[in-house]
Structures are given as C-alpha cells and as structure tokens.
Amino acid sequence: MISAILDQTSSQASAQANESSTVNMMEQVEKNISATQQWLHDAYNWFISALPNIIAAVLILVLGWWITKLICKIVRKAMIKSKADPTVCTFLLSLINVALKIIVIICAISTLGFDVTTLITTIGAAAVTIGLALKDNLSNVASGTLIILNKHFKIGDYLEAEGLKGKVVKIDMMYTTLCTYDNKEILIPNSRLTTNNLTNYFVMEERRIDLIVPIAYSEDIAKAREVIMTLIRSDERVIQEKRNRVAVQTLNESSVDLSVWIWVRSDDYWIVMEEMQESIKNSLDANHIQIPFNQLDVHLIENEKKALIEHQ
Numbered sequence: 001m002i003s004a005i006l007d008q009t010s011s012q013a014s015a016q017a018n019e020s021s022t023v024n025m026m027e028q029v030e031k032n033i034s035a036t037q038q039w040l041h042d043a044y045n046w047f048i049s050a051l052p053n054i055i056a057a058v059l060i061l062v063l064g065w066w067i068t069k070l071i072c073k074i075v076r077k078a079m080i081k082s083k084a085d086p087t088v089c090t091f092l093l094s095l096i097n098v099a100l101k102i103i104v105i106i107c108a109i110s111t112l113g114f115d116v117t118t119l120i121t122t123i124g125a126a127a128v129t130i131g132l133a134l135k136d137n138l139s140n141v142a143s144g145t146l147i148i149l150n151k152h153f154k155i156g157d158y159l160e161a162e163g164l165k166g167k168v169v170k171i172d173m174m175y176t177t178l179c180t181y182d183n184k185e186i187l188i189p190n191s192r193l194t195t196n197n198l199t200n201y202f203v204m205e206e207r208r209i210d211l212i213v214p215i216a217y218s219e220d221i222a223k224a225r226e227v228i229m230t231l232i233r234s235d236e237r238v239i240q241e242k243r244n245r246v247a248v249q250t251l252n253e254s255s256v257d258l259s260v261w262i263w264v265r266s267d268d269y270w271i272v273m274e275e276m277q278e279s280i281k282n283s284l285d286a287n288h289i290q291i292p293f294n295q296l297d298v299h300l301i302e303n304e305k306k307a308l309i310e311h312q
Contacts, residue, residue, distance in 0.1 A: 057108040064104030072097050140174040143190035147171060152193070153200050160199040161188060202266045206239060209262040209273045213246075213280055214255035216290040221248060221256060227283050232262055237272050239263040255292045 072093050079089045146152075153159055157168050159178060166178025166186050176193055178186040201207070215224050225246040232244050242263030249259035260280070264272045284291055 053112050057111045060108045060111060061104060064107065065101070068097060068100040068104065071100065139191045140189050143194040144171065144173050144176075146194055147176070147190060152198070153203065157203060158201040159193075160201065161193055162196055164188065201269070205266055206242070206263055207266045207269045208242075209260075209264060209269065209276065211260040211262070211273070211277060211280070212249065213258045213260055213284075214252070214292055215258060215284070216292045217254075217256060219256075219289050221258075223287065224258065224284065224289050227287050227289065228258070228260060228280055231276065231279050231283055232260075235272070235276070237264055237268045239265070 075096060076089065076093055079092070153168055155168050155171060159166065159168060164178065164186050166180045166184075168176060169179045169185075170177035171190075174190060175187045176190055178188065180186065213224075213228065215221070228246045229244075232238055232246075233240065238244060243261065244263055245259075245261045247259050248256060250257040262272065262276060281291070
C-alpha cells in the first residue's frame with residue numbers, strides 16, 4: 001500500500017516537472033520568435049530608411065565599374081599606340097583596375113553611412129608596409145615603365161651599361177635582358193639602367209667607325225692616306241655623303257698614327273669595321289707601306305765593332 005502511494009506521488013511529480021519543462025520551452029520559443037520578429041521589424045525599418053542610400057551605393061558601384069573599364073580601355077589603347085611592352089602594359093592595367101575599384105568600393109560603403117576612416121587608414125598602412133618591403137622591386141617596375149614610355153632604348157638595340165655590353169632581347173617589368181655576341185644572357189635591373197650612364201650604340205641610324213692606323217715615319221703620309229681613302233670610296237656600304245677622312249692624329253715615338261673616319265649604317269657597323277681593318281692591312285702591305293710595331297734597334301759605330309771583335 002505504501003509502495004503504491006509512493007509510486008503515484010512520483011508519477012505526479014514527474015508529470016508536473018514535464019509540464020513545467022514544456023511551459024519553459026514554450027516561453028523560450030515565444031521569446032525567440034518575438035526577438036526574431038523584432039529584428040526583422042528593425043531590419044525592415046532600417047532598409048526602408050536606408051533604401052535611398054542603398055540605391056545610391058549600387059549606382060556608384062555600377063557606374064564606377066563602367067568608368068573603370070572605360071579608363072582601362074583608353075589606357076590600353078594609348079599604350080598600344082606607343083608600342084609599350086605587353087608585359088608592362090598588362091601590369092599597369094591590372095594596377096589601375098584594382099586601384100580604381102578599391103576607390104569605388106570605398107565610396108559605395110561611405111554612401112551607406114559606414115565610417116570608412118578606419119578602412120582607409122588600414123589600406124594606407126598596408127600599402128606603406130608593402131611598399132617598404134618591395135621598395136627595390138617597385139623601383140625596378142617604375143624604371144621599366146619609364147624605359148617603355150620614354151623609349152630610351154628598344155628591343156634590338158645594342159647597349160653598354162656598367163661595363164656590360166649586349167643586344168636587348170627582352171624588356172620585362174623588373175629586368176632588361178641583354179644577349180652578348182658570344183651568346184651569354186645578362187639580366188640588368190631596370191633601375192640601374194635609368195640611374196646610371198648608358199650607351200646606346202644603335203639609337204641612331206648612322207654611326208661612325210673610328211680606326212687608328214699607324215705607319216712608319218719613313219712612309220709617305222699622302223700615299224697611305226690615298227690607299228685608305230680608295231678602300232673607303234669603293235665600299236658600297238660606306239655613306240659617301242658623310243665626312244669620311246684620313247688624317248694624322250698623333251706623332252708617337254715609333255709611328256705616325258692616322259685617324260680614319262668611316263660613316264656607315266648602324267646595322268653595318270660591326271661587319272664593316274672588321275672587314276675594313278683587314279682590307280687596310282692588306283692594302284698597306286700590297287703598297288709596301290710599313291706598319292711599325294714595338295722593336296729595339298741597336299746601332300754600333302765602327303770603333304765599337306772593332307773593339308768588340310778584338311775582345312772576342
């Protein structure tokens with residue numbers, strides 16, 4: 001009997017607990033629904049009040065994207081017209097596109113009423129940090145852009161910089177590639193080509209070959225000059241309208257040095273110089289004109305000869 005009473009009491013207590021738990025759960029659900037409804041109501045009110053700003057921000061994004069695309073298109077046409085390097089062109093267009101889109105996004109966010117001061121400060125700090133870390137690389141990129149736009153040199157030119165010589169085969173964003181005549185590849189940072197002395201051998205269509213031809217003091221200068229000028233006049237690659245000449249440059253200790261000027265097209269410079277030196281040597285030999293070289297002449301007077309013989 002007592003056991004039955006305890007079981008009944010326990011069942012009633014359990015039922016009351018379940019009922020209380022259900023009531024609490026229903027209250028919690030009602031609170032969540034009420035909070036959700038309040039949030040939706042607040043969001044709706046905010047949306048209605050901010051609708052003009054949202055429309056303005058969307059318009060800014062659409063127009064900003066369109067203007068960015070238009071500016072990039074204009075810049076691309078200008079760079080193609082100036083025959084800019086495709087690599088540099090692509091890089092600059094990407095840079096301009098990203099920078100303009102960031103500006104458009106910031107303007108749109110500002111229109112919505114958000115404070116963009118912190119965002120701008122963060123972007124500025126990041127840009128400064130990246131710029132300091134990539135200072136040398138950015139300098140090379142900027143120099144490469146100046147090289148392309150100002151046309152200091154182009155692919156195919158023959159350059160000399162910091163004692164390095166070679167033909168330009170590639171101009172990248174950061175490096176200019178030279179190829180020497182013995183087929184070696186030289187990479188030079190663009191910043192060094194814009195800040196140091198640079199010699200471009202083929203920027204002009206015509207170049208002058210300067211040769212020094214020594215002859216002996218005993219030779220006839222006029223004859224030697226005529227022999228060399230005959231070679232110059234007979235070479236079709238020589239620009240005859242220019243001032244080609246043979247003149248005495250220096251009276252050295254053991255030779256009379258003749259200065260030879262020969263004007264040719266830049267493309268013919270090396271081959272004409274090499275062939276002309278060989279032709280001059282052969283022509284002087286054929287005309288019995290001596291080309292001196294360093295030597296020691298010993299002259300003994302007659303008495304010294306006799307003394308030397310008696311001593312022996």
